[in-house]
Each structure stands twice: as C-alpha cells, then as structure tokens.
Amino acid sequence: xxxxxxxxxxxIGLEVHAQLQTQSKIFSGSSIAYGxxxxxxxxxxxxxxxxxxPVMNHxxxxxxxxxxxxxxAHINRTNVFARKNYFYPDLPKGYQISQMALPxxxxxxxxxxxxxxxxxxxxxxxxxxxxxxxxxxxxxQNETGIDLNRAGTPLLEIVSEPDMRSxxxxxxxxxxxxxxxxYIEICDGNMQEGSFRCDANVSVRPRGQQxxxxxxxxxxxxxxxxxxxxxxxxxERQIDILEDGGEIVQETRLYDADNHETRSMRSxxxxxxxxxxxxxxxxxxxxxxxxxxxxxxxxPELPEAKRSRFxxxxxxxASDAELLTSERETADYFERVAAASDSDNKTIxxxxxxxxxxNLNKSELxxxxxxxxxxxxxxxLDRLADDTLSGKTAKQxxxxxxxxxxxxxxxxxxxxxxxxxxxxxxxxxxxxxxANCPDQVQQFKDGNDKVIGFLVGQVMQKSQGKANPQIANxxxxxxxx
Amino acid sequence: MTIKTIKQHLADLKHGQVSSVELxxxxxxxxxxxxxxxxxxxxxxxxxxAAKHADEERAAGSDKPLLGLPIAHKDIFxxxxxxxxCGSKILENxxxxxxxxxxxxxxxxxxxxxxxxxxxxxxxxxxxENSYFGDVLNPxxxxxxxxxxxxxxGSAAAVAGQLVPASTGTDTGGSIRQPAAFCGLTGVKPxxxxxxxxxxxxxxxxxxxAAPVTHTAEDAALLLNSMTGFDKRxxxxxxxxxxxxxxxxxxxxxxxxxxxxKEFFGEGLDDEIAQRVADAIKVYExxxxxxxxxxxxxxxxxxxxxxxxxxxxxxSNLARFDGVRYGYRTEHYDDLGQMYARTRSEGFGxxxxxxxxIGTYALSSGYYDAxxxxxxxxxxxxxxxxxxxxxxxxxxxxxxxPTTAFTHGSRSDDPVAMYLNDIYTIPVNLAGLxxxxxxxxxxxxxxxxxxxxxxxxxQESRLLKVAHQFQLETDWxxxxxxxxxxx
Numbered sequence: 021x022x023x024x025x026x027x028x029x030x031x032i033g034l035e036v037h038a039q040l041q042t043q044s045k046i047f048s049g050s051s052i053a054y055g056x057x058x059x060x061x062x063x064x065x066x067x068x069x070x071x072x073x074p075v076m077n078h079x080x081x082x083x084x085x086x087x088x089x090x091x092x093a094h095i096n097r098t099n100v101f102a103r104k105n106y107f108y109p110d111l112p113k114g115y116q117i118s119q120m121a122l123p124x125x126x127x128x129x130x131x132x133x134x135x136x137x138x139x140x141x142x143x144x145x146x147x148x149x150x151x152x153x154x155x156x157x158x159x160x161q162n163e164t165g166i167d168l169n170r171a172g173t174p175l176l177e178i179v180s181e182p183d184m185r186s187x188x189x190x191x192x193x194x195x196x197x198x199x200x201x202x203y204i205e206i207c208d209g210n211m212q213e214g215s216f217r218c219d220a221n222v223s224v225r226p227r228g229q230q231x232x233x234x235x236x237x238x239x240x241x242x243x244x245x246x247x248x249x250x251x252x253x254x255x256e257r258q259i260d261i262l263e264d265g266g267e268i269v270q271e272t273r274l275y276d277a278d279n280h281e282t283r284s285m286r287s288x289x290x291x292x293x294x295x296x297x298x299x300x301x302x303x304x305x306x307x308x309x310x311x312x313x314x315x316x317x318x319x320p321e322l323p324e325a326k327r328s329r330f331x332x333x334x335x336x337x338a339s340d341a342e343l344l345t346s347e348r349e350t351a352d353y354f355e356r357v358a359a360a361s362d363s364d365n366k367t368i369x370x371x372x373x374x375x376x377x378x379n380l381n382k383s384e385l386x387x388x389x390x391x392x393x394x395x396x397x398x399x400x401l402d403r404l405a406d407d408t409l410s411g412k413t414a415k416q417x418x419x420x421x422x423x424x425x426x427x428x429x430x431x432x433x434x435x436x437x438x439x440x441x442x443x444x445x446x447x448x449x450x451x452x453x454x455a456n457c458p459d460q461v462q463q464f465k466d467g468n469d470k471v472i473g474f475l476v477g478q479v480m481q482k483s484q485g486k487a488n489p490q491i492a493n494x495x496x497x498x499x500x501x
Numbered sequence: 502m503t504i505k506t507i508k509q510h511l512a513d514l515k516h517g518q519v520s521s522v523e524l525x526x527x528x529x530x531x532x533x534x535x536x537x538x539x540x541x542x543x544x545x546x547x548x549x550x551a552a553k554h555a556d557e558e559r560a561a562g563s564d565k566p567l568l569g570l571p572i573a574h575k576d577i578f579x580x581x582x583x584x585x586x587c588g589s590k591i592l593e594n595x596x597x598x599x600x601x602x603x604x605x606x607x608x609x610x611x612x613x614x615x616x617x618x619x620x621x622x623x624x625x626x627x628x629x630e631n632s633y634f635g636d637v638l639n640p641x642x643x644x645x646x647x648x649x650x651x652x653x654x655g656s657a658a659a660v661a662g663q664l665v666p667a668s669t670g671t672d673t674g675g676s677i678r679q680p681a682a683f684c685g686l687t688g689v690k691p692x693x694x695x696x697x698x699x700x701x702x703x704x705x706x707x708x709x710x711a712a713p714v715t716h717t718a719e720d721a722a723l724l725l726n727s728m729t730g731f732d733k734r735x736x737x738x739x740x741x742x743x744x745x746x747x748x749x750x751x752x753x754x755x756x757x758x759x760x761x762x763k764e765f766f767g768e769g770l771d772d773e774i775a776q777r778v779a780d781a782i783k784v785y786e787x788x789x790x791x792x793x794x795x796x797x798x799x800x801x802x803x804x805x806x807x808x809x810x811x812x813x814x815x816x817s818n819l820a821r822f823d824g825v826r827y828g829y830r831t832e833h834y835d836d837l838g839q840m841y842a843r844t845r846s847e848g849f850g851x852x853x854x855x856x857x858x859i860g861t862y863a864l865s866s867g868y869y870d871a872x873x874x875x876x877x878x879x880x881x882x883x884x885x886x887x888x889x890x891x892x893x894x895x896x897x898x899x900x901x902x903p904t905t906a907f908t909h910g911s912r913s914d915d916p917v918a919m920y921l922n923d924i925y926t927i928p929v930n931l932a933g934l935x936x937x938x939x940x941x942x943x944x945x946x947x948x949x950x951x952x953x954x955x956x957x958x959x960q961e962s963r964l965l966k967v968a969h970q971f972q973l974e975t976d977w978x979x980x981x982x983x984x985x986x987x988x
Contacts, residue, residue: 064598064599067826068821068826069579069597069598069599069827070579070585070587070592070595070597070702070703070821070822071578071579071597071601071698071699071700071701071702071703072699072700073698073699073734073735073736073737074736075733075734075735075736076736103817105816105817105820105864107820107823107841109823109825109837112821112825112826113820113821114817114819114820114821114823115817115820166825166826293865293866295816295817295861295864295865295866295869296864296869297813297817297864297869297873300705300706300707300737300814301703301706301736301737302736303736303737
C-alpha cells in the first residue's frame with residue numbers, strides 16, 4: 021500500500037511484444053534461433069538489399085490467431101500490413117512492416133486475480149510485426165556494430181486497455197499473459213533473451229476525475245520485478261510533480277534499473293512521424309473461416325479450464341489449483357506426479373507448493389530446471405504413503421534428492437532413514453521413555469492429553485526420527501492406561 | 502542498315518548460320534564503338550562465356566526458346582556478381598549478390614546478357630537526363646542531340662542503335678512505352694503482377710512492372726513468354742498459368758472494337774502525332790476493326806494522383822539507401838544524423854530528392870488523407886473508368902506521348918513540363934493494365950511517333966495481336982535511325 025492510494029488513482033496500460041515461436045522470420049526463410057554469431061542469420065531480404073520483397077510467414081499468422089482465440093478476441097478476416105517509416109541503423113529497410121488500421125486480433129479480455137477478486141483486463145488489439153536488429157555499442161570504439169540476426173523476427177504486439185490501477189495489477193496481468201503465451205505455445209516467454217518485452221503507459225489522476233491524466237511511456241522494463249518497480253517509481257514521480265503544481269510532459273521514458281529511476285528518452289514533440297501507409301509489397305491478407313476454425317479446434321487447454329479441471333478431477337482447493345496451473349510446466353509436472361504416485365493429490369500439491377516451490381525460488385530455477393524430476397517426487401511421496409518415510413525423514417530425502425545424491429531408495433538406504441514400523445522395536449523405546457519421564461507420565465494420567473506430544477517426541481528422538489509416530493502414539497497411550 | 506528481329510536471330514542460330522559467340526562478339530563490338538552512352542556496364546567476358554556455353558548446349562540438342570540470344574538488362578535488375586547501379590551515385594559501386602527473377606528466367610531460356618543499360622536514376626524521369634552516368638543519345642537525333650525518353654532510355658537507345666536485338670526495361674508511369682515511342686520501337690508493359698518484381702529495384706511498388714523493348718510485337722511476345730509467371734518471392738505476382746503470347750498473333754482483327762478516349766486527343770497533343778494516329782486508325786479500319794469515341798472522365802486526374810502515389814512509395818522504398826550496409830556513404834560526418842543527411846544528399850540526384858520530399862510530405866501526419874488517401878480514391882475511379890469502357894470495346898488506342906523526342910536540356914528546368922510527357926501512359930499504370938507502344942510514323946523532322954494500345958487486365962495476347970497485325974500491314978517498325986544509315 022502506498023501513500024498515494026487515498027488521493028490519486030493510477031491508470032496503467034501495457035504493450036507487450038511477444039516473439040512468436042516460428043522456425044523462420046516473418047518475411048524470409050532465415051532462422052530466428054537466439055544466440056548465433058552476429059549477422060549469420062541474415063538473408064538478402066533481412067538486410068534489405070535493393071530489389072528484395074517480403075513474403076508472409078503463415079505460421080506467424082497461425083500463432084497470432086491462436087492468441088486471439090485464447091483471449092476470446094475478434095479475429096479480423098482482412099489483414100492489412102503497413103509500413104512504419106523511420107531511420108535507424110538496425111532497421112534495414114528504413115521502415116518496419118507492422119499492422120495499423122486492421123490488426124489481426126481485435127478486442128479481447130484476460131482475467132487476473134487481485135486482492136479484491138477476479139478482474140477483467142481488456143485487450144485492445146494484437147498485431148503482427150517484424151522486429152528490428154540490434155545495435156552493439158560495447159565492442160566497438162567510437163563506432164556501433166549492427167547485428168541483423170533479430171531483424172525480421174516475428175512479433176505479436178499485444179496492447180491492453182488502460183484497465184490496471186496499481187503496479188501489482190500490472191504485474192498480475194503481465195504474469196497472466198506470460199503464462200498464457202507459453203500455455204498456447206506461441207512464445208517461449210524468455211525475458212532475458214527479449215522474447216517477451218513490456219512497455220508501460222502510466223498516468224495518474226485525482227480520484228473521482230473522469231478524464232485521464234497525461235501519460236508517459238516506460239521502456240526497457242524486461243522483468244516482472246522491474247515492471248513493478250519502474251511503475252512505482254514513475255507514479256511517485258508524477259504525483260510529486262502534480263502535487264508541486266507542475267504538469268506531466270507526455271514522453272517516452274527509459275527505466276534505469278541500476279539507479280532505480282526513469283529518464284526522459286524523447287518528448288511528444290520529438291516523436292517520429294512514422295508516415296504509416298499500406299505496404300504495397302503485401303496485398304491484403306484474407307483469413308478464411310475454415311483456417312480459423314482449424315486453429316480453434318487445436319487450441320490447447322487454457323489456464324482457466326485447467327484450473328477448474330484441477331479442482332474437480334484432483335479435488336484440490338481453489339488456491340492450490342490456481343498455484344499449480346499458473347504455468348503450464350507446473351501443471352504438467354503435477355499431473356505427471358499424480359499419475360505416477362499412489363500418494364493422495366492434496367499431499368502432492370502440498371509438497372509442490374511447499375518444499376519444491378521454496379527450493380526453486382531460493383535457487384531461482386524454473387520448474388523445468390528442477391533437479392528433482394517428477395518421477396523422483398512421485399517415488400518419494402510413495403515412500404511417505406507406504407510409511408517407509410515419516411514427514412520428517414521425507415524432507416531429509418527431498419534435500420538429498422535436490423543435491424542429486426542418488427535415487428530415493430538409495431538415499432533412504434545410505435542414510436538409514438527407513439521408518440521403524442516394527443511394534444516390538446518401538447515398544448522397547450516406548451518403555452524406555454515411560455521409565456525416563458515419570459513426571460510427564462503422571463501428568464498424562466491426571467488428564468493432560470497434550471503431554472503425549474512431548475512423549476512421542478522423545479520416542480522420535482531416541483529412534484533418530486525413524487519410529488512411526490502413529491505407532492509410538494498408540495503404544496504410549498496403551499501403556500499409560 | 503536494316504533491323505534484325507529476335508525471331509530472325511533465333512532462326513539463324515538454330516540453322517547454324519551464326520553461332521552465339523559470333524553474334525555476341527558482333528554486338529559487343531558495336532557497343533564498344535557506340536557513342537550513345539546506352540550502357541552503364543558491359544560484361545564481355547561473362548557474355549562470351551555464356552555464349553560459348555549456349556553454343557555447346559545447342560550442339561548437345563538443347564531446345565531452349567531463346568538459346569544464344571544476346572540481350573541487355575536495364576540497370577535496375579540485380580544480377581549476381583554484377584554491378585547494379587539503378588543509375589545512381591548511391592549504388593555506383595554496388596555489386597548485387599543475387600539475381601532478379603526476370604533475369605533468371607530469361608537466362609534459363611538461353612539469353613546472353615551483354616550488360617546493363619543506362620536509365621534515369623531509380624527510374625525517375627522521362628528523358629534519361631537524370632542518370633548519374635550521363636545523358637543517353639537518341640539514335641534518331643541526327644543533327645540535334647535528342648533524348649531517348651526515360652526512364653528505360655538506355656534500353657531503348659541500345660535497341661534502336663542496334664547495339665542489342667532487344668532489352669528489358671521497366672514501366673512505372675510510361676518508362677518503357679515513352680522511350681519506345683521516342684526511339685521508334687515496340688515497348689510492351691504487361692499487366693501489373695505478370696512479371697515478378699523480385700530483384701528489380703523498387704521505385705513505386707504498386708506500379709512497377711518489368712517490360713521488354715524490341716523492334717516488333719512478335720519479338721516482345723517471344724521475350725514475354727520467358728519473362729512472366731508467378732513467383733512465390735513476389736506476393737504481388739499473379740498466380741495464373743503461363744501462356745504462349747504468340748498464340749493469337751496471327752488471328753485477324755475482323756470485328757475488333759477500338760475505343761478512342763477523347764482525353765488522349767485534347768490540348769497539348771502535337772498536330773503531327775494526332776495525324777499519324779488518325780492514319781493508324783484508318784489502317785485498323787481497313788483490317789476490319791470498328792472505331793468508337795469514348796471517354797475516360799477521370800483520366801485528367803491521373804497525373805496528379807500518380808505524383809502523390811509514386812513519390813510516396815518511393816520515399817519509403819528508397820529509405821534503405823542510408824549508407825549503413827552497402828552503397829555510398831559520405832566521407833565526413835560527426836554523428837548518425839549527419840551521416841544519413843550527407844550520404845543521401847550527396848548520393849541522390851535532384852529529381853530523386855524532389856520525389857522523396859514530395860512523397861514524405863504526402864504521407865506525413867495531417868496530410869495523409871488529403872493526398873495519399875485521396876490519390877488512392879482517384880486511382881480506383883480511373884480503374885473503374887477503364888473497366889466500364891472495356892465492356893464496350895476490345896482495345897483503347899491513342900498517342901503514346903504528346904510530343905516527339907525533345908532535345909537535351911529543353912525540359913530539365915521545368916519538372917511539370919517533363920511530367921506532362923507521361924500524361925497518356927500514367928493512367929494505364931494506375932489501373933494495372935497491359936499496354937504497348939508501337940511506331941506509327943515519322944514527324945516532318947524525321948522523328949518516330951508512338952501509337953499506344955491498351956487492353957483489359959491480363960489480355961496481353963490480344964494486345965500483342967493488335968500490335969502485330971498493324972506491323973504486318975505497315976513497315977514503320979522496320980525503319981532505322983538515319984545515324985545508322987550513315988554507318
């Protein structure tokens with residue numbers, strides 16, 4: 021909660037550039053694989069030699085339509101590509117081919133979870149366009165290198181309505197969108213490599229005012245954390261100016277993560293006149309209904325559907341279902357464990373959202389990078405279910421698995437963690453404990469039931485955690501009758 | 502000196518009366534001693550090697566339709582390993598690393614490329630005076646130095662000067678028909694989309710078409726057979742089956758309905774041209790055609806619309822010439838902005854800069870609707886005009902140009918006077934139709950006069966038939982320039 025909550029209302033809209041997972045570029049056959057040597061993935065078309073022409077990559081169109089269907093949007097049947105003209109060294113043609121008047125995806129929606137419940141965020145549009153190359157300043161003295169490998173990479177620019185009212189809502193939307201594009205496999209979502217990039221339009225207005233305040237556009241905010249921090253900083257900056265009687269200048273600002281501030285990049289007056297006009301090299305592209313219906317039929321299960329299926333099929337509560345379906349990989353992991361393990365679903369959910377998530381977060385790993393594979397977790401939970409392990413020893417095995425010390429059974433053997441379920445063996449320890457703790461035994465006999473916990477603890481300690489606590493409990497009660 | 506057609510050359514080659522090496526050497530020698538400045542680059546070694554290869558192929562039984570035929574390409578077409586300048590300083594030292602589809606197809610058909618012909622810079626011009634590589638002389642100029650027309654001026658001068666049997670050019674607003682008219686040749690602009698634009702340096706993408714310039718309509722048909730066809734690398738190329746454009750050449754014109762658009766015979770048309778066109782119409786009537794006066798009410802708006810649309814597209818198409826990746830870059834600059842400004846100021850000629858400025862202005866915020874959007878509306882109106890006329894007539898006929906070839910420098914200071922030269926050819930490009938210019942006579946001072954023929958979209962076969970039947974009946978197309986008579 022921020023101090024500005026009472027007097028100011030924050031209005032945020034996001035523009036996301038999602039790199040589409042095609043094999044080749046949007047207008048040429050060059051590869052779009054990340055990390056190749058500079059200028060090795062550049063054809064005559066990509067470097068804009070005289071006389072070359074663009075040819076539409078239909079896979080990019082298919083992926084864009086898939087997104088539109090996933091956010092329940094109108095798909096424009098007639099698509100016009102436009103040239104956005106500006107000079108920059110990493111823009112080979114001197115224009116970017118994009119969509120202006122008729123984007124492929126029209127208005128749609130995306131639901132996010134907020135403190136006040138579910139909120140619907142409007143998606144204004146999503147359009148196809150090509151990426152530019154990269155300018156490399158580091159390796160050259162007083163000169164700039166140009167790498168055109170990225171030039172022509174297909175992008176889907178997803179523009180939201182200004183529907184978000186706090187930095188946390190903006191992040192919630194961004195996370196939801198990020199999960200969605202990965203769910204439907206149109207984008208790998210890799211923010212470090214720039215496959216999923218975000219710009220934010222931010223303005224503030226006095227609460228109750230209808231008209232929007234002057235906005236600024238924040239660029240270079242390429243992690244969830246930076247998005248939140250940059251917007252927070254920008255809100256504070258705008259409110260400071262307004263409270264001092266100043267005016268917000270409409271401009272593009274760059275977020276500097278190192279210094280946690282935004283800096284002016286260019287003002288509205290300096291803004292380019294992009295001179296958009298329909299690209300005469302690409303005739304209007306008309307999408308047939310059958311093409312769209314074919315894509316709809318192959319649409320994978322969407323997060324919302326998966327969440328409700330997890331609640332009904334696995335009998336999970338709403339919170340667990342939400343957590344486990346937030347990323348497709350997480351949901352897949354859960355389903356693999358559930359299929360392989362005899363353990364009950366609630367236990368699987370608890371171990372994933374507890375132990376596994378905590379360790380992944382601490383090591384900053386994604387679930388795909390987890391050192392514990394779903395089969396191993398399933399095996400571990402089976403040993404818990406069949407009473408080989410106690411809750412406590414299971415955590416020890418989990419830690420050893422995390423450190424790649426061997427298989428579940430190897431670890432149990434090598435560490436001697438097999439739970440003692442032999443009543444005779446436990447009985448000996450129970451007798452010992454009763455003999456050593458006369459005071460507590462007396463308290464129990466006087467009607468203090470709670471002291472049983474202490475006595476079970478003593479048994480566990482003496483057995484080095486290996487005694488089955490239920491059996492110890494039962495035996496203690498019997499013997500103290 | 503008499504003309505020699507492609508058809509005759511191919512017959513000689515086929516019957517062993519001449520080898521491709523002999524023919525190629527002969528034409529290379531003519532080019533070497535020519536003073537027309539019709540070529541920007543000549544490639545004797547590669548041409549002779551290709552000719553030798555063609556002779557070997559023929560010996561091995563090849564039946565490629567144009568095997569061993571020397572031709573020249575306008576320097577707007579990229580050819581792998583060959584300097585491709587587009588008539589501009591900015592590409593003076595640019596060697597193309599790939600080959601245009603049209604060139605590839607003609608090579609596959611067996612043609613030998615002798616070199617690259619001179620042209621107005623980036624195909625912008627009607628006199629070839631806008632070339633960085635100097636003016637081209639019209640072989641018909643005789644005592645006075647006259648322009649060959651433009652922008653495919655080098656291509657036309659080379660054929661008229663008999664430096665090559667045929668050449669390729671392009672036509673955006675008349676750039677093949679007007680030089681053909683000025684040089685007494687046959688120039689055929691196909692329908693938009695017939696020829697792939699891949700590898701042809703773009704001027705105005707929605708108007709540009711590759712086109713042959715030849716002595717006869719029959720020769721044009723032979724070249725078009727190998728130039729046209731769908732290309733998956735050009736999304737604007739038409740996806741239809743290839744056809745044999747010689748198919749209908751010898752079909753009689755009985756019952757042909759000719760329309761004479763009155764807008765093509767109004768003020769500004771030279772009297773002698775009007776007279777020769779009238780004579781030509783009489784020839785057609787004698788061949789069984791009927792003639793009717795018609796109107797293209799929106800044609801008067803064509804020039805204005807064209808000079809919005811073409812420069813707008815050009816301003817964007819030419820943005821890639823920025824000194825960053827290839828081509829000319831200024832020597833002295835302090836920052837990026839200066840590098841761009843100086844490179845482009847120094848690299849482009851006056852007319853190119855003028856059109857980039859016009860186009861940039863027409864597309865700019867606040868002016869788009871008034872200029873570009875309106876021009877596109879006009880374009881549709883003109884297209885509709887043609888469509889409705891072609892409900893009544895089979896072909897439209899008129900003059901190609903309002904005047905004959907003018908003298909060098911006479912229009913250079915007045916861009917609008919220069920632009921008016923294309924007043925009859927431009928409406929055709931706006932509508933994407935096929936059209937030809939064929940010679941229909943000489944002026945009193947001995948200059949060729951062009952007759953323009955226009956047919957409906959994709960009706961090239963009809964167009965070529967109407968042209969060919971005229972050439973069977975008359976011999977204007979066989980006349981050679983007086984300068985050649987002396988030689």
